[in-house]
Amino acid sequence: MPAPARVRDENRSRYAILGALTLGPKSGYDLRQFFARNLGFFWSESFGQIYPILRTLSAEGLVESNADAGERRRPYQITEAGREVLARWLAQPPASEIGRVEVLLKLFFAGEAPPGVAHAHLQVVRAEHVQRLAQYEQVARRLDTELASRDEVVYWRVTLDYGRRVSEALVAWCDAADQALRDAADAP
């Protein structure tokens, strides 16, 4: 018998999965797609997390599945107990982000790198956020049409707006930073 995959209470992936299931029953495969398609830039889950967590959530009675083991698809749905556990977590103050921003590490020490490296990195970051902004516009259109009537749409718009504002700020930052590097190179 394999050791039961212990999953602590604080594990955020648990709650991400419970949250996704409030929008309708989903299999492990569906969950993966849900995160990739709807929250890709802010959250992701891999199969290596999803399947074990679904099993423990099921053992705890927070989700359930009608499908028998071995069946082709095993969609899970959230239980009433699961909704309560989720609601409690949602109400806790959010942990502050202590992100590790690789490009900033590379820029901070860019004096050790060949010249031009900082500029190249800024171009990469800029292009990425320009592309994100385009994708956000697609999502915005969906929120204004097919999803506009849903109660939760205001929360989804707010989430989207976070992404838009951050990406806009970072595009502007890339431009300003590039200019600052040029100025410093001109007047040494």
Add this chain to the structure above:
Amino acid sequence: MPAPARVRDENRSRYAILGALTLGPKSGYDLRQFFARNLGFFWSESFGQIYPILRTLSAEGLVESNADAGERRRPYQITEAGREVLARWLAQPPASEIGRVEVLLKLFFAGEAPPGVAHAHLQVVRAEHVQRLAQYEQVARRLDTELASRDEVVYWRVTLDYGRRVSEALVAWCDAADQALRDAADAP
């Protein structure tokens, strides 16, 4: 004999430590403080990482220490080989950030939470970034005075500016999001 702590080439903490050592010799304790004080919002390292990594870097000849084992302080300095390895890493394109933003997860599913939760979360985030902005101003003053003459200061300013712009964008986002939630509550 304990199994040697394997540390892969791609481990970013290695390079963060090498980078910090380009600014002068540092012990494990110093390194921890260096990250906390200078890069706290963008990068952090814990002792559990620092000490084992210092040992492997030393075994690889990328850093060295004059102190004997057991001495009170063991400051390490980067070697020429270390500088080369670091420079190679710095020149690689930065990995794109696939951050997991807890507050966005909580807002996305806030329809499942008691009313008022979203508002409370936004206030927490707002306060945090207002505070960050104040700290950034302190750093800005140091960059304009004692550190102004250093060659690398332009890179440090750029790093700081990233933080400023993101925090400013997020304060504005909190205000706008709060307003949007109020509007939605008024006109249901």
Add this chain to the structure above:
DNA sequence: TAACCCATGTAACATGTTACATGATTCG
């Protein structure tokens, strides 16, 4: 001398991704 910071280090745990194994189904 007791309390507190400095400093190094380890072990246990938590969390997460990647790569693989396996097989069903669909579609050209």
Add this chain to the structure above:
DNA sequence: CGAATCATGTAACATGTTACATGGGTTA
């Protein structure tokens, strides 16, 4: 039928934090 995709699942690895153990130095 062969290739691609759907779908579940596991094992190995990578990375990281937290909590603890240990002891030297400083100062009230």
